[in-house]
Amino acid sequence: MRIGFTKMHGLGNDFVVLDGRDAPLPVIDMRLASALADRRTGIGCDQLILLETSNVADFRMRIFNADGSEVGACGNATRAVGLLHGAPARIETGGGIVAASPVENGISVDMGExxxxxxxxxxxxxxxxxxxxxxxxxxxxxxxxxxxxxxxxxxxxxxxxxxxxxxxxxxxxxxxxxxxxxxxxxxxxxxxxxxxxxxxxxxxxxxxxxxxxxxxxxxxxxxxxxxxxxxxxxxxxxxxxxxxxxxRILMTGPASESFRGIFDTDDYPPTA
Missing domain, CATH: 3.10.310.10 (Diaminopimelate Epimerase; Chain A, domain 1)
Known part of the structure; x- marks a missing residue:
């Protein structure tokens, strides 16, 4: 299956963003997340970010670290996703709902309490x-x-x-x-x-x-x-x-898009 991605970063903390809000993504497990994050054999990133639909916010953001472990929050990724979305948004995360808004000098994020x-x-x-x-x-x-x-x-x-x-x-x-x-x-x-x-x-x-x-x-x-x-x-x-x-904590800073591309899940088969 071929999947489009967006490579982004916040102050050099870099992400591969997969957007599943309009069309469902395949199951992303720990193995595939770590394979995509590998800087030698994958796309390369600190975190893999999945965007999904949400019943409680504008959309949901899931975060996988480079080792494949899923975590609840990532401030830099929230700014990057806020830039990608291009408008104020409430975002469901494993750590709670956060809010991101474009501002003159980047993206401002209400990180909660x-x-x-x-x-x-x-x-x-x-x-x-x-x-x-x-x-x-x-x-x-x-x-x-x-x-x-x-x-x-x-x-x-x-x-x-x-x-x-x-x-x-x-x-x-x-x-x-x-x-x-x-x-x-x-x-x-x-x-x-x-x-x-x-x-x-x-x-x-x-x-x-x-x-x-x-x-x-x-x-x-x-x-x-x-x-x-x-x-x-x-x-x-x-x-x-x-x-x-x-x-509540308010974090403000820049985020950037690096490039866009496509990968094929068949290139990352399960190991025996």
């Missing part, structure tokens, strides 16, 4: 999520935040000096996090400026992570390290994050 209770992250057992009494090789006392998916945020003097490629996998797979975790290492440079590196579960080091930027900004705000609106700078670029008095 962050969650902080230990069982909402989730963690394996109860603890303070504002300053978790745990650490890994010099990274300690993280903040835990769920913004549709789980994040652990570490504040350090210089995030550029942390070997996140080495320590990220250990934290991601620690038994403390039963659904694994996204690992954020951040430096607060000013009351409105944060630098950030992210190890994304199921992906690895990423040039940008929208939910990571949201989680990190909210974590810094909860600790009174910055104001309620801040610029988060990642290797791929910057996002503007505002945490309103209504407790």
């Amino acid at each position: 962050p969650r902080f209770a230990w069982e909402e992250i989730p963690l394996a057992y109860a603890m303070d999520t504002l300053s978790m009494p745990v650490g890994w090789d010099g990274l300690d006392a993280p903040v835990a935040v769920n913004v549709g998916n789980p994040h652990a945020v570490f504040f350090v003097a210089d995030c550029d000096a942390v070997d996140l490629a080495a320590i990220g996998p250990e934290i991601e797979h620690d038994p403390l996090f039963p659904e694994r975790v996204n690992v954020n290492v951040a430096t607060v440079d000013a009351r409105d400026a944060i630098r950030l590196h992210v190890w994304e579960r199921g992906v690895g080091l990423t040039r940008a992570c929208g939910t990571g930027a949201c989680a990190t900004a909210v974590a810094a705000m909860r600790r009174s390290l910055c104001d309620r609106e801040a610029t988060v700078t990642l290797p791929g670029g910057t996002l503007r994050i505002a945490w309103g008095n209504d407790d």
Whole structure:
């Protein structure tokens, strides 16, 4: 079966988008998702995005990481899908309903309310999520935040000096996090400026992570390290994050379409 796709990215965090809103797509399982995401033998992406019809929103967005695991939220992908849709939209995701709207400097996304209770992250057992009494090789006392998916945020003097490629996998797979975790290492440079590196579960080091930027900004705000609106700078670029008095997170930043193409599912047969 031949299927059209759109290759997109938000600050270098890239996606293959399959649009099944007008015509049903074939079953996309973990095997096919990871095969399409492979940068040597597939199309190549950090996440595979499926658009489907929805009974509760304008449409539904499903998100598969590069390893084929399905996750609940992706901020950069939401901006990309908002660009593709071309109009304000309410989007159903596994992490809840979000809203995307085109604005002058990109796409603005209402990411909803962050969650902080230990069982909402989730963690394996109860603890303070504002300053978790745990650490890994010099990274300690993280903040835990769920913004549709789980994040652990570490504040350090210089995030550029942390070997996140080495320590990220250990934290991601620690038994403390039963659904694994996204690992954020951040430096607060000013009351409105944060630098950030992210190890994304199921992906690895990423040039940008929208939910990571949201989680990190909210974590810094909860600790009174910055104001309620801040610029988060990642290797791929910057996002503007505002945490309103209504407790909802607003993320604003660019998204781009790279190219369009067609693949044939017969080129990705099940392995024996």
